[in-house]
Amino acid sequence: MKQQAIYRDLAKYYNLIYSFKNYEAESEKIKELIAKHCKSTGTALLEAGCGTGKHAALLNKDFDVVATDINEGMLNVARSHFPSLDIRQADMSQLNFEQEFDVIISLYSSIAYVKTQVKLKKTLQGFFKHLKVGGLVIFEPWFTKETYTVGVPSVKTYESEDTKIVRACVPKIINGVSIMDLNYLIAEKNQEVQHVIDRHEMGLFEIEDTLQLMKDIGFKAKYLKNGLMKNRGLYIGVKK
């Protein structure tokens, strides 16, 4: 069994699998939230967990974006599509840049990969440290224990002309952590079918705990129920 293979050796399939996502509309919503809530006036924006760089590239039209991710597989896809973007390898739970930013974003549940409450605290403290006073953090969580659908099977298919992919999963919780063993069958033209089991371990952080953590760190914090995707919401925090 592999871990996060879709962000590593299978990263070339990420944009096909997530082609349903409307990065344009999501980036517009992020811009609206920044205009409404950010109190610092600069344009420096850090993305943590940028994946293949689609939000970052769109936001780079209005901001000076630094796009970061832990996995080189994703960063390589981002670099190949957006060669002029400032793209750097970084673990969001151990950020250590010289620069302070006006905005930090982390979207599509990337933050849930830090998995534990202890590492979530460290990650949010790092975000706080890297923001200017009045700067804004926006992050999109994974599900909570209440909204995560344990045991409900799913099968999805994705295809382009020469690539056909089936993905099946029955979500579990082990020791309080969400476990998704994504079973991929990948059929490519003139190649043997690959079967890869790709495990994703993600923290199921409760809303009240996360808001309290943000407030303790020094953010003015809010949870927006209607975020970018159904049942995930968005956290926003302004550095006081």
Ligand SMILES: C[S@@+](CC[C@H](N)C(=O)[O-])C[C@H]1O[C@@H](n2cnc3c(N)ncnc32)[C@H](O)[C@@H]1O
């Ligand atoms: C579901 S993808 C989202 C990617 C992108 N934000 C999007 O909307 O398409 C999750 C991303 O989080 C990244 N990731 C996981 N753990 C991370 C960490 N500790 N620091 C930075 N990135 C991380 C993965 O490599 C992957 O690119």
